Amino acid sequence: MAITQLSVFVENRPGKLVEVIETLGTAGLDLRALSIADTADYGVLRVIVDKPDAAFRTLTDAGYVVKSNEVLPVAIDDTPGALGKLLRVLSDDGISVEYVYAFVAHGENKAFVIVRVEDNDAAVKTLARAGIAVAGDKEIYNI
DSSP: OOEEEEEEEEESSTTHHHHHHHHHHHTTOOEEEEEEEEOSSEEEEEEEESOHHHHHHHHHHTTOEEEEEEEEEEEEESSTTHHHHHHHHHHHTTOOEEEEEEEEETTTTEEEEEEEESOHHHHHHHHHHTTOEEOOHHHHHTO
16 A cells, blocks of 8 residues: 655755756656755655656656655644654554654545654555545545
């Protein structure tokens, strides 16, 4: 149930982020979610796109350093406290969360939270026991 996330290393200079985004757009690749963390010299752009394999090739062909990771797209209610419940379930089962970012799916009263953990299979089992749904790749890529 994991999906592919691309992490792109982007120089922390004016115009560099837009170059990456335009590279994806020009190739006809559609963003589903993104997050960026920066330091003084570079940023790490994490993206979910509709066609991750094509995006990986496009970005590496354009000279970017790109890493592919498997992450969990978890469907939670779009209500106060829902993210805390998700994180508590994982924590109580000893599953460490490396990072989280979220986006809202239009018209479904659901938010999708991208969760990076050490062991996706263990996290999926833990979430299923707690009645928390993990979305499939088609569900996310086709939003």
